[in-house]
Each structure stands twice: as structure tokens, then as C-alpha cells.
Amino acid sequence: MIPYATCFNFVIALLPSNMKSIVALSILSLLAIGCATIVDKRGDSDVCKVHNVKMRTVTIPRVLVLGDTFDSNYNNTRETNFPNVYPVAVTVSTHQKETIYVCDECLRQEQLWLDQEHKR
Numbered sequence: 001m002i003p004y005a006t007c008f009n010f011v012i013a014l015l016p017s018n019m020k021s022i023v024a025l026s027i028l029s030l031l032a033i034g035c036a037t038i039v040d041k042r043g044d045s046d047v048c049k050v051h052n053v054k055m056r057t058v059t060i061p062r063v064l065v066l067g068d069t070f071d072s073n074y075n076n077t078r079e080t081n082f083p084n085v086y087p088v089a090v091t092v093s094t095h096q097k098e099t100i101y102v103c104d105e106c107l108r109q110e111q112l113w114l115d116q117e118h119k120r
């Protein structure tokens with residue numbers, strides 16, 4: 001497969017100079033659209049294993065680096081009580097997105113847990 005940049009330079013070299021900037025802009029626009037992909041990171045099942053309810057699909061900025069809350073109590077509780085919530089992200093993509101499942105009951109349980117923790 002020919003890399004985009006090689007293909008791009010080849011096409012530009014063949015054109016008359018007055019058309020080069022117009023074609024260059026068009027190709028760059030197409031490449032930008034091509035980069036705006038949505039990665040499907042949903043699992044096999046759309047049913048939350050903890051709450052046995054159908055989850056909904058959400059589209060979020062693509063998570064490039066997963067974060068850590070540095071709170072083992074939260075991490076352990078999340079794993080068992082509300083696994084299908086939004087990821088803790090350190091770095092997200094500005095132009096790529098991903099779809100994930102979230103469970104409304106997981107979100108509710110997470111919020112209740114966070115509220116209780118803040119009261120302590």
C-alpha cells in the first residue's frame with residue numbers, strides 16, 4: 001500500500017501549478033475526515049453483568065491513556081459494584097472518538113458512592 005504522503009506528493013507533482021493549492025486543500029480535507037474515526041470499544045454484551053440491565057452506547061473522545069484514581073477503595077468498589085461507567089482518562093484524542101457501553105445503574109451507584117466518600 002502506498003503511504004498517504006507519497007501518494008499525495010505524486011498527485012501534486014503532476015498538476016499545473018495554479019491547481020496545486022486547490023487540490024492540496026481538497027486532499028488534506030479528505031485526510032482530515034479519514035482521521036475522524038470512531039473506534040468501537042463496546043464489549044460482546046450490552047447487558048450489565050452487575051445490574052442485569054441493558055446498557056446504552058455513548059460516544060466519547062478516544063481514550064489514549066487510561067488514568068488511575070490512586071484510590072484502591074474506589075478501584076475495588078468500581079470493579080465489583082459499578083464497572084460500566086466512564087473511563088478515568090489522562091489523555092484523550094482531540095479528533096478521534098470511541099463508543100463504549102455505560103450502565104445507568106452503574107453511574108447511579110458510582111455517584112452514590114462518591115457522595116458517601118465526600119461526607120467522610
Ligand SMILES: [Zn+2]
Pocket residue numbers: 048049050051052082083084103104105106107
Ligand atoms: Zn451496571
